[in-house]
Amino acid sequence: MAGGVAAGLVAGALWGLVFVAPRMVTGFSSVDLTAGRFLSYGAVSVLMLLWAARGPRRVPTGSQALAAIGMSVLGFTGYYLLLVLAIRDAGTEVPTLIIGTIPIWVMLLGKPEHLLWRSLVPGLLLTAAGLGLMMASPHAGTTAAGSPNYWRGIVLVLLALACWTAFAILNAAWMKKHRDVNATEWANWLGVATGLGALVLWLVAGSPARELAAQPQLPLFATLAVATGFGSAWLATILWNVASRRLSASLCGQLIVSETLFALVYSFAWDGQWPTPAQWAACVLFTLGILASIRAHR
Incomplete structure (x- = not known):
């Protein structure tokens, strides 16, 4: 269990970076930012698959490929495009x-059937x-609350x-059902599907x-794309x-709080x-919520 919790927390720390990346570079559209990140993800996945091909080669079945395509839209290209558009309209904090x-x-x-509801209440x-405490903070949303597109961002x-x-619920169910597919394999299959989707997205709307080559911040954009990809x-x-794979969907869900914590720290x-002080208190409550949930699932 400890290994699964650690993996979820580190994943949250890495995901938190995507909340500030759109603010670090100017002159690129939301589609460019989305496509750049996920083309990098796809390229890394292809390289990893080619490396693995030196050993026994494993190819996804038709149903596995379709699942990867659907999951890639829900958890990657579709999700991140919507998030980047929201951040552009409503700032970082409220999104x-x-x-x-x-x-x-x-x-x-995603609560397991054996887990009582009262066990989840503290977390x-x-x-x-x-x-609630963070939303009530004067800092939350002040950077974009007056924007004419603020509510569109919401x-x-x-x-x-x-x-x-x-994505979180369906991916957890898929991983538990297909235990013959390891975590890296599935990440690579998702990456290929995501990279292809990002390429289509850029060709259609990027x-x-x-124009991209003429942007003065192109090196920074490329660096961010590789880093986040x-x-x-x-x-x-x-x-x-x-x-x-190691934890229930409900505990995994609670671990996503780490993404919020790290995104706020980066912001x-x-x-x-x-x-x-109120925001510090909110971060403490988030941390206690994670600890309470871990305890409830033991």
């Missing part, structure tokens, strides 16, 4: 907090209290929340290659697959601001 409710939804929808209450992040909640997609997916660091 981060809305995405932070994913643990609550996954815990509610749920602590997480909800942390979210709608987009709610759609992103629905996508990733579905900026022309000549390798770390926040490929490596984080392997770690999340390990957690999904405060990027803005050069210290959290307020």
Whole structure:
């Protein structure tokens, strides 16, 4: 169990990076940011599959390939495109907090049958209290609350929340059902599907290659694409697959709180601001919520 918890927490730390990456570079569209990250993920996955091909080669069946395509839209290209659009419209903090409710939804929808509801209540209450405290903070949402597109951003992040909640539950069920497929294999199959989807997305709606090449921040964009593609997609997916196989969906859901914690830390660091006492208290509540949930699942 400890290994699964550690894998889920590190995955959350890597995912937290994607909340600040869109703010670190200008001149690139939301589609460019999404495609860049997931083309990198696809490229890493292809390289890993070619490396593995030196040994016994394993090819997904038709149903496994279809599952990878569907999951890649829910958990990667579709989710991240919606999130990037939401961050552009509504800033970082409020979308981060809305995405932070994913643990609550996954815990509610993915509770094991043997686990009593009262066992989940402490973790749920602590997480909800942390979210409420952070939402009430004066800093939350101030960067974009006056934007004319603010509420459009809120709608987009709610759609992103629905996508990733579905992915978390369906991916956990898939991993438990297909124990012959290891975590790295599944991450690579997802990566290939995600990379192909990102390529189609860029060809249809991305900026022309000549326009991208003329951007002064192209080196930074490429660096962010590689960093988030390798770390926040490929490596984080392997770690999340390990957690999904070893832990129940409800406990995995609670571990997603670490994504919110790290995203807030990265956001405060990027803005050069210290959290307020209320925000510190909210982070403590998030941490206690994770600990309470781990205890409930033992």
